[in-house]
Amino acid sequence: MASVSSRLTPEALMDFEDSDIDLQSLADSTDSDAPGNLSSDSGSETDGDSINTHPEVIAARVWCPIDTTQAPPPPPRFPFTWDPGLKMECEHTPLAYLQLFFNEAVIEKIVVETNHYATQELAAPRGPFSRSRAWEPITKEDLWLFLGLNIPQGVVGKPLQKWYWSTNKIIATPFFSTVMSEYHFGLIMKYLHFSDNTTFDESTHPAPKLKKIWEVYQLVVENLRNTYVPDRDISVDESLMAYMGRLSWIQYIAERARFGVKSYLLCEAATGYIWNAILYTGKGTQFNPAFKDNGLATSSVLSLMEPLLNKGYCVTTDNIYSSTQLFEFLIKDKMDAYGTVRPNRQEMPTTFAKQKLKTRDIVAWHKGKIMALRWRDKKDVCALSTVHDPSSITTRTRGGKVIDKPQVILDYNHTMGGVDRADHGNNRKNTIKNTIKNL
Structure with a gap:
């Protein structure tokens, strides 16, 4: 068979x-x-x-069992038809790369909405000593200076914002006052705005919970997709941006930032480049309507990958997302996939979760292009793949022990880390190190 x-x-x-x-x-x-x-x-x-x-x-x-001693060759991959790499020319400087994503459209949008919001707020009577009386409409140059000053504030931590402009010799950082006054910086921070409150209609807005940032967020994600084409191997996983404030959709993920705002990310496996993202806002999370009839895991992956369908990409997923249903969707759209899977998933082989294995034993099944595999290491490891057979490769563990490990597990360990690489770039310690290096 x-x-x-x-x-x-x-x-x-x-x-x-x-x-x-x-x-x-x-x-x-x-x-x-x-x-x-x-x-x-x-x-x-x-x-x-x-x-x-x-x-x-x-x-x-x-589902048909596979004789792992005489396994057939792996199924062929779909041909990869896109040309990966940077699609926009720019100078090789940190600012030039930042401006690929925060381009003129994004900056113009923030400037217009900030000035509009300030005008609305200042229409109300103000006291004679209100600092808002000193407000002047900002320009794009003002906004860039404001954004630039926020970066060193993440490197040089101080408990109060005004201390960055302090003249006290013990805590002084003279650089800030040479760029912008504390008064002007504080007013921009007060009136910073990304959307027009007067045009919001909850019944027609695609993501009401994200109304304050939706338009700018969409522009930035679009720039991420237009700037760079990822290589064939990509990964999908969730990421958590630390946030301890009051928000109805804050998530708890123990192994990451613990409390924060969760996002579904599609990243290039080799570099961790974020190519697409969806902010999770609970029940009202905005997925592609074409996949609304599928479960949360399947909808999130297909919505992220929709622009890449029929181009021969290979996506790596973990056991939260991997399922026979998802992989069959991807095969129909000429996409390959592999990743770990929960043994009790629906539509898995009937004996997949029941058969007891000894250490280093492998059992496998196939259904067309999809292979389901169980391998016993210290515990059972289960995987699905559309591009692997159950063959093993001799490798060395961290402790120096030589073992045979399935090729699908080795490839999963190599390509699943795309989102982790993106999170690693957001780590505070690495941000400080890289920022100082570029000064």
């Missing part, structure tokens, strides 16, 4: 998956001793005593 599956192309498997084949008529037309005969002892998910049908149909629709 496995050898038959190995001869099928991805396009052939997709045709069988989409076709309206009458399995009973095929069963009547085939011999009972044909290689496609499945019995109740074969490990497949069947209700009758046996089914006779074409091997290709079985390979595309039914």
